[in-house]
Amino acid sequence: MRDLCINMNNQKMRNIQSFVKRSGRLTEGQKYGLTDLWAEYGIEPTNHQLIDFKTVFVKRQPVILEIGFGNGDSLLAMAINEPEHNFLGIEVYEAGVGRLINEVHKHQLTNLKIIKEDAVAVLKNNIANNSLFGLQLYFADPWHKKKHHKRRLVQHEFMDIMANKLIHNSFVHMATDWEHYAQQMMQTLENHAHFKNTLSAHTYSPRPKRRPITKFERRGEKLGHGVWDLIFTCTK
Numbered sequence: 001m002r003d004l005c006i007n008m009n010n011q012k013m014r015n016i017q018s019f020v021k022r023s024g025r026l027t028e029g030q031k032y033g034l035t036d037l038w039a040e041y042g043i044e045p046t047n048h049q050l051i052d053f054k055t056v057f058v059k060r061q062p063v064i065l066e067i068g069f070g071n072g073d074s075l076l077a078m079a080i081n082e083p084e085h086n087f088l089g090i091e092v093y094e095a096g097v098g099r100l101i102n103e104v105h106k107h108q109l110t111n112l113k114i115i116k117e118d119a120v121a122v123l124k125n126n127i128a129n130n131s132l133f134g135l136q137l138y139f140a141d142p143w144h145k146k147k148h149h150k151r152r153l154v155q156h157e158f159m160d161i162m163a164n165k166l167i168h169n170s171f172v173h174m175a176t177d178w179e180h181y182a183q184q185m186m187q188t189l190e191n192h193a194h195f196k197n198t199l200s201a202h203t204y205s206p207r208p209k210r211r212p213i214t215k216f217e218r219r220g221e222k223l224g225h226g227v228w229d230l231i232f233t234c235t236k
Helices: 028-034 073-081 094-107 119-126 146-151 156-165 179-190 215-222
Strands: 063-067 086-090 112-115 132-138 166-176 195-197 228-234
Touching (some): 073 086, 073 094, 119 156, 156 166, 156 179, 179 195, 179 228
Antiparallel strands (some): 195 228
16 A cells, blocks of 8 residues: 555645556566456546546445545455445555456446546546545655655645545544654644544544454554544535
8 A cells, every 4th residue: 555646745735746646567467457357447537527426336425535546455345344335445566456456346236436547637537526435545655855755645635635525524534653753644634624532532443343444554563553544524
């Protein structure tokens, strides 16, 4: 989940690449997912044309967006466990996209679709205002070096965009294993007029049962890494 599809800086969202497209060989299964199965599970946004969720998904039900799903394990589990929700995953990591598509096909899910593009561009150009029931952002690239902090996704300008895209009383759920980024997330969300902590001020949430523990997270726990969950509501 380190490969976020975002472009932003600390003032205005300019074209600064804020994700790393990992290259490498794809397995035959991953290639199959990206080619043969893409038409069934992938979405190709067109320039400045809104995605019609009513036609993209089989059922008309709340849509939850996850940005940067990595290899897709947790997003797949959520789609399986929550058939009452539709899920839209955005990721640029081709191996992860191909792998997830294969898994979605194996489980014959109709409530999960995938976009392989820059998330900020998709949000600005292809997602209608007041159309999302939730935002999930798990283990985004923390950009450890101070000079790179401006590349972090969770900043006020990004949350302005999300406030427009989310419906009233929708949720924002973020998780990170990097404490400094958790602090920045908390400050950004609490200082924004349209988001409210579901707990008391400056309080992180226990991991809800609906968020699966990933292999990445378990590996971090063994190394003594902490994990911070933040759950807010959109109150506009």
